[in-house]
Amino acid sequence: MLELRNVSYRVENTEILKDINLKIDDRFVAITGPNGSGKSTLAKVIAGIFVPTSGQILLDGEDITNLSITERANMGVSFAFQQPVRFKGLTVKDMISMAAGEKLSISTACTYLSEVGLCAKDYINREINASLSGGELKRIEIAMINARGTKLSIFDEPEAGIDLWSFNNLIRVFEKMHERTHGTILIISHQERILDIADKVIVLVDGRVDTYGAKEKVLPGLLNVNAGCRFTKGE
Amino acid sequence: MDKIQLSLLEQVADLHEVPEGAYSLRIDGVLYGKRSSENIEIVKKEDKPGIDIIIKPGTKNESVHIPVLLSQTGLKELVYNDFHIGEGADVTIVAGCGIHNGGDGDAEHSGIHSFFVGKNARVKYIEKHYGEGDGNGKNIMNPETVVEIDEGGYMEMQTAQIKGVDSTCRKTTARLKKDATLIVHEKLMTHGEQFAETEFEIDLDGENSGTHVVSRSVARDHSRQKFLSNIRGNNRCSGHTECDAIIMDNASVIAIPEILANHVDASLIHEAAIGKIAGEQLIKLMTLGLTEKEAEEAIVNGFLK
Numbered sequence A: 001m002l003e004l005r006n007v008s009y010r011v012e013n014t015e016i017l018k019d020i021n022l023k024i025d026d027r028f029v030a031i032t033g034p035n036g037s038g039k040s041t042l043a044k045v046i047a048g049i050f051v052p053t054s055g056q057i058l059l060d061g062e063d064i065t066n067l068s069i070t071e072r073a074n075m076g077v078s079f080a081f082q083q084p085v086r087f088k089g090l091t092v093k094d095m096i097s098m099a100a101g102e103k104l105s106i107s108t109a110c111t112y113l114s115e116v117g118l119c120a121k122d123y124i125n126r127e128i129n130a131s132l133s134g135g136e137l138k139r140i141e142i143a144m145i146n147a148r149g150t151k152l153s154i155f156d157e158p159e160a161g162i163d164l165w166s167f168n169n170l171i172r173v174f175e176k177m178h179e180r181t182h183g184t185i186l187i188i189s190h191q192e193r194i195l196d197i198a199d200k201v202i203v204l205v206d207g208r209v210d211t212y213g214a215k216e217k218v219l220p221g222l223l224n225v226n227a228g229c230r231f232t233k234g235e
Numbered sequence B: 001m002d003k004i005q006l007s008l009l010e011q012v013a014d015l016h017e018v019p020e021g022a023y024s025l026r027i028d029g030v031l032y033g034k035r036s037s038e039n040i041e042i043v044k045k046e047d048k049p050g051i052d053i054i055i056k057p058g059t060k061n062e063s064v065h066i067p068v069l070l071s072q073t074g075l076k077e078l079v080y081n082d083f084h085i086g087e088g089a090d091v092t093i094v095a096g097c098g099i100h101n102g103g104d105g106d107a108e109h110s111g112i113h114s115f116f117v118g119k120n121a122r123v124k125y126i127e128k129h130y131g132e133g134d135g136n137g138k139n140i141m142n143p144e145t146v147v148e149i150d151e152g153g154y155m156e157m158q159t160a161q162i163k164g165v166d167s168t169c170r171k172t173t174a175r176l177k178k179d180a181t182l183i184v185h186e187k188l189m190t191h192g193e194q195f196a197e198t199e200f201e202i203d204l205d206g207e208n209s210g211t212h213v214v215s216r217s218v219a220r221d222h223s224r225q226k227f228l229s230n231i232r233g234n235n236r237c238s239g240h241t242e243c244d245a246i247i248m249d250n251a252s253v254i255a256i257p258e259i260l261a262n263h264v265d266a267s268l269i270h271e272a273a274i275g276k277i278a279g280e281q282l283i284k285l286m287t288l289g290l291t292e293k294e295a296e297e298a299i300v301n302g303f304l305k
Helices: A039-047 A069-075 A092-100 A106-115 A134-148 A167-181 A215-223 B003-013 B279-286 B292-303
Strands: A002-011 A014-024 A028-032 A054-059 A077-080 A152-156 A184-188 A200-205 A208-214 B022-027 B030-035 B040-044 B050-055 B060-070 B076-085 B090-100 B107-117 B122-132 B139-149 B154-163 B167-176 B181-190 B195-204 B209-219 B224-233 B237-247 B252-261 B266-275
Touching: A002 A039, A014 A039, A014 A208, A028 A039, A039 A069, A039 A077, A039 A152, A039 A184, A069 A077, A069 B279, A077 A134, A092 A106, A092 A134, A092 B292, A106 A134, A134 A152, A134 A167, A167 A184, A200 A215, A208 A215, B003 B060, B003 B090, B003 B122, B022 B040, B022 B050, B030 B040, B040 B060, B050 B060, B060 B076, B060 B107, B076 B090, B090 B107, B090 B139, B107 B122, B107 B154, B122 B139, B139 B154, B139 B181, B154 B167, B167 B181, B167 B209, B181 B195, B181 B224, B195 B209, B195 B237, B209 B224, B209 B252, B209 B292, B224 B237, B224 B266, B237 B252, B237 B292, B252 B266, B279 B292
Parallel strands: A028 A184, A028 A200, A077 A152, A152 A184, B022 B060, B050 B076, B060 B090, B076 B107, B090 B122, B107 B139, B122 B154, B139 B167, B154 B181, B167 B195, B181 B209, B195 B224, B209 B237, B224 B252, B237 B266
Antiparallel strands: A002 A014, A002 A054, A200 A208, B022 B030, B040 B050
């Protein structure tokens, strides 16, 4: 179980996360909210990329607040970037092997790639460089998290850029991942269909947890909100 | 061969013993052994140190190994190797120099390799440089490659210097005729107080000739690197030079790409980039469970693979 206690994160004079308290132990938990509400920052704080200004983070009861990215990764935290990183020289097979923590056979690496809809034969020896499109990189990023198979997997907008690949496939990847890991999959998303598979939904607004609860309770409220900001509504 | 020499041979030529087929092995300044094959003749030069490698026209799928090993401190040598690749041949040439310098004197190997690539011939030339030894003496290598490619000929050069060479000045000059192609892939890593300079000067004389020069390098510690490349398009041709360097610690890298078009249909491009390892690359690999140091190694190894 992942627990955040009074977590705040400040950059210079701007408080990006404000006193976040969460307990997360369901299968699928979605984080949603307007742009700039702090979703990606929250994910990075959990993965150890940002260190909170105050508060505590616990994984299965153990305080991981001061642990490094590597230590958290080895304890079972995975993080799929919103914008995957490119590497000159490292191949898809290298990256999936590093993710799995062992040298993979071609057939095992192929299984992970096929699951995200990539024909392994075409990709296995490709470099993770500028020759790959954003959508291809996103799928490879998901394949890496799948290869890690950790108890907590965080995805930052996994659906962005993979329009040609159906949502159903993406959802199936998450379901299979859970069958294998029996862990928690935390997904940042704006997509209704992704939110729809969540057991629980967290709504972040302006760096605070606005709502956190079962999908059935949170979603109707979200979808009925009158669009527009105070300015356009003449407030 | 003793253990040190055998280990050097493995480093520079991936060989565990004297190779099969045509070869020439030079150890500590003298020709240790050579063997010609039916299609590849290796002749010792009479007027100066070195060999002539004569490959018959039409020779296909054969290879020649010509490693050089130095395991004596203070030894300096200059060797001339000339490669005559006959029309329509398709061969692989594996060269390389390994120095083990356990003493206080500098060990220096300078080789001048001249390639005469015949009409429609194809050559793959692989060259590895490696140095080791715990003495105070420096390991120095100054290779010079001179290439002439006849009509329709093709040469691919893969050069690598990854470890232990204190000072190197590498110069490659090439002249290409009609429809000839030269591809260069250079990999270089310097560390400690090392210095490496690499210079390419390529004349695209013939119509539809082309070249692609790609240099990837990593400079660590206090090492210094200098990359110079000059491609001259003297006809309808295409040329591309690319230098990509990762800089680390207190190293210094200078890249000077130069292209000169002497013909309206010469299409020439140069690219040069120097930068440290991107923070997000390190973070990505750390989220996969690697430590920062392991991530750095993985990125460098991938880059130079």
